[in-house]
Amino acid sequence: xxxxxxQDSFKAAVLPHLDAAFNLARWLMRNTQDAEDVVQEAVLxxxxxxxxxxxxxxxxxxxxxxxxxxxxxxxxxxxxxMVSVGDDTSLPEPxxxxxxxxxxxxxxQDRAQxxxxxxxxxxxxxxxxxxxxxxxxxxxxxxxxxxxxxxTVMSRLWRARRLLAAAAKAEENxx
Amino acid sequence: MSATASCERILLAQADFDGELDAAQAxxxxxxxxxxxxxxxxxxxxxxxxxxxxxxxxYRRAPAELRRRxxxxxxxxxxxxxxPRVAWWRRPAANFGMGAAVAxxxxxxxxxxxxxxxxxxxxxxxxxxxxxxxxxDVISTDRHTVKPWFDGKLDFAPPVKDxxxxxxxxxxxxxxYLGGRAVAALVYExxxxxxxxFAWPSAGNLDxxxxxxxxxxxxxxxxxxxxxxxxxxxxxxxxxxxEFVRLWRAAS
Numbered sequence: 001x002x003x004x005x006x007q008d009s010f011k012a013a014v015l016p017h018l019d020a021a022f023n024l025a026r027w028l029m030r031n032t033q034d035a036e037d038v039v040q041e042a043v044l045x046x047x048x049x050x051x052x053x054x055x056x057x058x059x060x061x062x063x064x065x066x067x068x069x070x071x072x073x074x075x076x077x078x079x080x081x082m083v084s085v086g087d088d089t090s091l092p093e094p095x096x097x098x099x100x101x102x103x104x105x106x107x108x109q110d111r112a113q114x115x116x117x118x119x120x121x122x123x124x125x126x127x128x129x130x131x132x133x134x135x136x137x138x139x140x141x142x143x144x145x146x147x148x149x150x151x152t153v154m155s156r157l158w159r160a161r162r163l164l165a166a167a168a169k170a171e172e173n174x175x
Numbered sequence: 176m177s178a179t180a181s182c183e184r185i186l187l188a189q190a191d192f193d194g195e196l197d198a199a200q201a202x203x204x205x206x207x208x209x210x211x212x213x214x215x216x217x218x219x220x221x222x223x224x225x226x227x228x229x230x231x232x233x234y235r236r237a238p239a240e241l242r243r244r245x246x247x248x249x250x251x252x253x254x255x256x257x258x259p260r261v262a263w264w265r266r267p268a269a270n271f272g273m274g275a276a277v278a279x280x281x282x283x284x285x286x287x288x289x290x291x292x293x294x295x296x297x298x299x300x301x302x303x304x305x306x307x308x309x310x311x312d313v314i315s316t317d318r319h320t321v322k323p324w325f326d327g328k329l330d331f332a333p334p335v336k337d338x339x340x341x342x343x344x345x346x347x348x349x350x351x352y353l354g355g356r357a358v359a360a361l362v363y364e365x366x367x368x369x370x371x372x373f374a375w376p377s378a379g380n381l382d383x384x385x386x387x388x389x390x391x392x393x394x395x396x397x398x399x400x401x402x403x404x405x406x407x408x409x410x411x412x413x414x415x416x417x418e419f420v421r422l423w424r425a426a427s
Contacts, residue, residue, distance in 0.1 A: 015246055022237035036241050043245050048302045051391060052295050072352040114231035132193065133228045139195050147355065154186045161189075165220055168227075 010050050013058040014043060020059055020135055021066045027130045028070040030119050042069040063135075063145045067127065074123075117167045125160035132157055181213065188214040192221050293397075293406065296353050298390050301371045301408040304349070304360065321348045325359055333359030333374045334403055336426045343370070343419050353406075363419070370409040370419060377404045385420050387413065396420050 021042060026035040042065045053061060118126060124146075131142045139157075143150045182188070184207060190196050191204040208214045322335040328350055337345040343363045351360040353373055363370040383399040394416045396407045407423075409416050 011246065015242070018237040018242055018245065019234075022241070023235045026235040032235075032238070035235070036238065039237065039241060040245065045299065045303065048299045049295065052299075068352065068355065071355070072357070075357055076350075110227075111231040114227055115233050118228070118233065133225055134234050139190070139193065154190065157193075158186055158189055161221060161224060165224060168224075 010047060013050075013053070013055070014046055014062055017059040017062045021062050023134060024063055024127065024130065025066050025070055027118070027134075028067070028123065028127060029073065034073065038070045038073055039066060041073070042066040045069060057141075060141055060144055063131075064147075067145060113168070113171060117164055117171070120167065121160055121163055125156050125163065128153060128156040129160040129164070182211055182217075184211070185214060185217060188217055189221065192218055293354055294388050294390050294395055297371075297373060297395055297406045297408050298393050300351050300353055300360065300373065301369075301393060304351070304362070304371055305369070321345060321361070324348060329357055329359055331359075331376045333361070334401065335361060336423055338363065338419070338422050338426060341422050343422065365409075365411060365415065365419065368409055368411045370407060370411060370416070372423070373406040373408075374403050377402055385417075385424075387417075389413075398424070400424060 018039070021039050022035060025038040025042070026032065029035045029038055042062065045068075046062055046065050049065065118129070121129065127146060128142060131137045131145060132139075137145075139150050139153050142148075142157075143153045146153065148156070184204070187196070187200075187204055188208060188211075191201050191208075196204060204214075208218060322332075325333055325335070325348065333348075335345070335348070339345065343365050346362045346364050346369075348362065349360050351358050351373060353375070356375060358373050358375040361372040361374070363372065377399050381399060382401070383397075385396050385398040388395040388397070393408050393410055394413050396416060398405050398420070407416065407420060409419075411419070
């Protein structure tokens with residue numbers, strides 16, 4: 001890039017939010033390598049959008065781009081199909097705890113279980129819950145990033161929580 | 176959070192839990208909750224789940240190596256090593272694309288907010304296409320190569336027209352991503368000036384006449400034809416781009 005001065009302000013806007021960008025990408029893509037690719041792609045896109053960026057809410061701005069890049073990547077790699085959500089959302093299949101090599105350590109297992117169950121949520125519900133509970137964002141901020149009305153954010157969040165609670169309970173009963 | 180029992184105010188109870196209500200609404204919900212076992216149980220369940228989620232170490236921070244790489248060079252687009260011939264739209268943009276974009280004399284025409292955002296995305300798509308080594312896929316030569324190339328890559332058949340004999344040769348195509356969907360991007364050339372044409376199916380199917388817009392030193396034209404949303408962007412001057420649009424619309 002031929003713009004060293006602008007790169008400084010670009011870095012100042014983007015780099016503080018790299019963790020948020022990676023966290024979202026990681027939970028959308030569900031693996032580290034794809035998440036790294038998505039974040040790298042998003043930062044490149046952000047650089048081209050940067051001249052039009054007015055400096056408000058750089059975190060939300062970057063996360064929007066990360067989300068678009070992640071969805072583009074999911075769409076191109078048919079292996080990571082997006083799950084569409086109907087009204088009759090069925091429960092995610094709880095992962096078999098026997099698969100976990102650390103299953104003997106109860107505490108580790110509980111922690112891993114939460115992540116595993118979260119990863120099984122349909123992507124629209126997963127991203128909403130991740131932005132609310134891990135990124136601790138407001139409904140309005142989530143609505144902007146996910147390009148959805150606030151009412152949709154509220155119902156997705158509620159369904160995400162209900163599904164996750166049901167899946168956790170199902171897993172508990174299984175033991 | 177039982178799936179069967181419900182309360183019509185459950186989303187408000189959730190909004191209260193998430194700190195989204197003002198003081199008066201929150202007080203009202205608190206009073207409601209005192210007499211509503213469903214909202215009480217939901218509140219307790221959300222609280223427990225929040226503690227579980229936040230104590231489970233689920234926040235994934237950017238790996239140090241990724242951070243280092245991006246901090247060193249945010250635009251680290253991997254340039255393919257020693258390509259014998261690099262198409263012009265893959266060559267380093269020098270001051271051509273980014274310089275104009277950074278000048279950023281933003282011109283707002285009468286466009287809806289959705290179109291405004293599309294203008295930004297189209298310009299960004301154009302500028303992105305000028306970056307070295309960034310395109311997902313590029314092919315070149317004539318329409319008989321370009322059109323089949325899109326088969327199986329998109330869920331629609333983009334209109335591929337060559338205007339070589341009119342002075343606007345088709346140089347290639349690629350996939351791009353605009354407005355939340357995969358689109359076809361066709362690359363034309365006129366006197367060393369690249370023209371990007373983006374096409375995807377229109378939801379409404381109503382044809383619309385060309386509208387001009389200008390952004391960051393680029394000229395844009397948008398229309399709807401034969402059920403396709405079309406955006407054209409270039410640094411060509413407006414009259415020449417208008418001629419391209421006229422020819423393209425008339426071509427079969």
